[in-house]
Amino acid sequence: MKIDTSAFGSYDIRGVYPETINENLAYRIGRTFPLLVAAKKVVVGNDIRKSGPALKQALCQGLTDAGCHVIDIGQCGTEMIYFATFFLETDGGIMITASHNPKEYNGMKFVQKGACPIGNSTGLCELKKLVEGKLPEKSIYTGRIEAYDITEEYVQHILSYVDVEKLKPLKIVVNPGNGAAGPILEVMEKYLPFNFVKLAMDPDGNFPNGVPNPLLPDKREMTIKAVCKFQADIGIAWDGDFDRCFIFDEKGTFIDGYYIVGFLAQEFLQKNPGATIVCDPRVNWNTIDIVKKNGGVPVVCKSGHTHIKKKMRDVDAIYGGEMSAHHYFRDFAYCDSGMIPWLLIMELLSQAPGVCVSELFRERMEMYPISGEINNKVNDPEAVLKHVEDKYGSMGEVSKIDGISVEFENWRFNLRKSNTESLIRLNVETYRDRELLQEKTAELLMLIRNDG
Known part of the structure; x- marks a missing residue:
């Protein structure tokens, strides 16, 4: 019987339950995941989706049939799987979640030892092939499932990023x-x-x-x-x-996530002079400016959590951020967290009496206004990218870290295609010029849509 693996994507698995993600797929993942990462001990958890418990039960059955010791931390957030993987020193972690997708969806995210991410270039393609193939023989030793509430350890770790006494x-x-x-x-x-x-x-x-x-x-x-x-x-x-x-x-x-990246970069550099900060190329002038002014080293990396995490490890960056509101921390095993950022903001607010949140970001938002990411359906994304490069490439500085970025004296743009759809994503940024921002955004959109 052919196994439907259409839910496998570039960074994780996501599909509609039970059509493209179901108990059969979950079981097969459980049987084969230990082969991928030579796992003896794996931590698992699920978010609040209704299909989560059934998928987790099948996944755990597959893992124990493969001889794995499974640590089930129950209902949790994705970053708690990251934390449990490095804190409990397991060989891997699997989170059952579909993040922000509609309720009928579910999926899985995978990490290996040290909470290193598993994506297309780091094992996800191999896992897909294993799932599609003949399952290995069951282990002669059936693994066990251990329920473990990691909430308190996780919360204490998250709180360690701030001085609670000063809040x-x-x-x-x-x-x-x-x-x-x-x-x-x-x-x-x-x-x-x-x-x-x-x-x-x-x-x-x-x-x-x-x-x-x-x-x-x-x-x-x-x-x-x-x-x-x-x-x-x-x-x-x-x-x-x-x-x-x-x-x-x-x-x-x-407050757009882009400006949070610059804010957090500054906070880390004030405590860690000379540190390296990683950002993505969609919009980055604000971040690069802040990092350089605070004596740090900015590194631009392709967007996507597997790329950012790898680059951070490669350059030993203390922090990395994307405009999509993903924030990564070296002391959190280079993983992203949705709890650490707001605590850092609250710590600064607490130490700046009379300063409000809008004042923290107003100057930078006025200095580097952005279009926000604009999605455009097109028939041939590659043709659109080439046409845009032909028109603008000779007039500015071109980078192809992620799609195409072109920089001019007082404005820049990034254009990249979606990994999963026939979409082109546009981001435009200027230096202190909202009128130019509107003009160039409209100009690029007209070119894209005429091509599309």
Whole structure:
């Protein structure tokens, strides 16, 4: 029988349950994953999706039939699998999640020893082939499943990134969006002085308030209204598996993740002079400017968590960030966290009495305005990329780290194709010129759409 592996992507597995991801696929992954990473001990967990427990049961059956000792940390966020993998020194970790996809989806993310990511170039293609092939014989030793609550160890590790004693009783709107962050925030609250205004705290795989993905403007309204209504100092929202957090200032204005990257880079460089910071090429002038002014070394890397994590390890970067609100930390095994960033912001706010969130970011937002990522459906992405390069490449400085980036004296753009769809993604950035930003964005969109 042919096994449907269409859910395998570039960085993880995602599909509709039970059509393209189901118990049969989960079992086969369990049987073959130990071969990929020579695993004897694997940590597993799931987010709040309804299909998670059934998929995890099948996955664990496959792992134990392969002779693995399975540590099940239960319902959790993706970064808790990262943490458990390096903290408990397991040979690998598997998180059952579909992040911000609709509720009918589910998927898996994989890491090996040390929480190193597994993507297409680091083993995911091999895993796919193993799953499609004949399963190996069952182990003569059946592995065991151990339930382990790692919440307290995880929370204490996350809190170690800030000086809790210096935090002030600021008012924070917290919105997990009925995702996995709610229970963790309840535990963290015991150790923090903050006044939490809580929204959508109960984990619910039916997503009664909509799928939590605050990158989409229509998913921000609840947080914005609450910040204004309760006159909060800041609003914070998370996606379903809380590996990303999203910041709103005291007026309810959404702060683009790009500016958070620069902010966190500065914070780390002030504590670690001369450190290396990794960023992605979609928009980066603000980050590079901040890193250089603070004596750091900026390194630009292709976007995507497997690329960023590898580059950070290669150059021993203390921090890396993407405009998509993924933030990576060396002391977190170079993994991304949706809990560490907001704590660092709160630490600075606590040490700057009278300063509000909007003041932390206003100057940089005015200095380097951005278009935001604009997706365009096209018939032939490669042809569009070539046409744009032919038109602009000779006039500016070209980079092909990720798609094509072209830089001019006071503006730049990045154009790249989607890994999974016939889409072209455009980002434009200028230096202190919103009018030029609008002009060049419209100009590029006209060229792309005429080609598409």
